[in-house]
Amino acid sequence: MIRVEDVGAVRTIRLDRSEKRNALTPRMLDELVAALKKAKDARVIVLEPVGPVFCAGFDLSVCRDDAGALPSLLTGLAWAAATMRASPAIVIAAAPGAAIAGGCAILCGCDIVISTPDSKFGYPVVKLGISPAVSAPLLRLAVGDGAARARMLSTDLVDGRAAYHLGLVHELVNSPEACIARAHELAARMIEKPPTGLSATKSWLGEVDGSLAGNKIKAALETSLSLVGSDEQNERLAELWKAEGAKSESKESR
Numbered sequence: 672m673i674r675v676e677d678v679g680a681v682r683t684i685r686l687d688r689s690e691k692r693n694a695l696t697p698r699m700l701d702e703l704v705a706a707l708k709k710a711k712d713a714r715v716i717v718l719e720p721v722g723p724v725f726c727a728g729f730d731l732s733v734c735r736d737d738a739g740a741l742p743s744l745l746t747g748l749a750w751a752a753a754t755m756r757a758s759p760a761i762v763i764a765a766a767p768g769a770a771i772a773g774g775c776a777i778l779c780g781c782d783i784v785i786s787t788p789d790s791k792f793g794y795p796v797v798k799l800g801i802s803p804a805v806s807a808p809l810l811r812l813a814v815g816d817g818a819a820r821a822r823m824l825s826t827d828l829v830d831g832r833a834a835y836h837l838g839l840v841h842e843l844v845n846s847p848e849a850c851i852a853r854a855h856e857l858a859a860r861m862i863e864k865p866p867t868g869l870s871a872t873k874s875w876l877g878e879v880d881g882s883l884a885g886n887k888i889k890a891a892l893e894t895s896l897s898l899v900g901s902d903e904q905n906e907r908l909a910e911l912w913k914a915e916g917a918k919s920e921s922k923e924s925r
Contacts, residue, residue, distance in 0.1 A: 673702035674721070680862045681855075682706075682713035682760070689722030694730035695773050697740060700747025707754045714866050715858040716755075718764045718781065723847045725766040725786075726774030728796065735912055741801075741899050748773050749805050749892040752780030756809070756882045759870040761861050765854035766840070767847035771828070772796045772803060778839060779809035782873065785853050786831045786840045793828035799911060800904030804894035808887040812880050814838045 674685040684706045686693040710716055720726065729748075734740040755762045755777075764781040766774075769791040778784050778792075794803040803823050811819040814837040822829070822837075834840040844853050861869065877883040898904055 672696065672699040673706055675706050677713065680712065680714040681717060681858045682710040682715070683717045683719065683855075685719055685721050686726055687721040689720070689724070691730055692724040692727035692769070693720050693722065693774075694727045695744060695748070696730050696733050697743035697747055700744065700751055703751050704747065704754050707751070707758055710758065710760055713760045714869070715861045716758065716760045716762045717854045717858050718755075718762060718777070719851050719854060720765070720767070722768075724768030725764070725770045725790075726777060727769060728772035728774050731799070731908065731911065732915070734908065738900070742896055744773070745805050745892060745895045745899070748776050749888050752776055752806075752809055753885060753888050755780035755782075756877055759873065761858075761869065761873060763854045763857055763861075765851045766790065767850040769828075772801075772806075775822075775839070776803070776806035776809070779806060779813050783842070783857060784840045785842045785844060785850050785857075786834065787846060787850055788831045788843055790831040790834070790840075791828040792822075792831070792834045792839060793826070794823050795826040795828065797824065798826045798907070800898060800901060800907045802895045802898050805888075805892045807891045809882060810839075812882055 672688050674687045676683045684703065688694065688699065729744045762781045763783045764778050766778055766784055766786045767790055770778050772794050775792055775794060796803055807819065807823065810822065818837050831840055831843055835843050842853065844850050881887065
């Protein structure tokens with residue numbers, strides 16, 4: 672589900688579940704954290720999708736028969752984003768297509784995000800009784816308090832142009848292919864820079880903006896975890912799974 676390729680000082684980490692729009696599972700997040708932590712010789716990490724969509728968020732189907740899956744997803748997401756911020760390597764994301772909920776949270780952990788004008792971003796999980804609070808500390812740093820509130824409390828999605836103006840996306844290109852190419856072009860330019868100065872600057876920025884303070888991310892995670900198993904959440908998820916089951920039966924009958 673996570674593929675890793677090392678070329679010189681650049682580690683490429685690929686989300687490889689294109690048949691599910693790279694929707695996240697607990698195993699996938701564990702593998703992502705491991706790939707980030709093991710990138711000890713990398714000066715730049717490029718995070719990219721297999722397929723046209725960066726990440727559709729959590730694969731909530733894994734939660735249907737496993738009560739521990741949603742807590743694992745939330746916890747894995749928090750530590751993936753925190754690990755990216757703490758890494759001395761510069762993390763560049765190529766995010767075409769969509770980055771929904773957990774996908775958005777991953778982008779907030781990156782240093783540079785490249786996308787396309789028609790890509791979609793947002794946190795529609797609120798309507799399922801799932802709190803995206805786990806994303807709040809880093810989203811707030813990326814887009815500011817007001818925009819973070821609007822995005823996390825609304826189920827509406829915004830396109831790449833809006834995400835660029837908000838500060839969630841830092842560069843726009845015209846296609847998914849150009850998105851990935853640009854990420855690697857930037858990576859090649861980054862490794863030409865003095866390594867100590869670059870990593871020290873990233874670390875200092877993390878100190879200044881507070882993103883290296885694990886207590887903030889832990890508190891946000893605990894807020895999201897506090898809703899797991901609530902009556903509201905269970906009811907909304909049951910409705911989702913029922914609707915998905917009906918769609919599946921309809922396809923099979925054709």
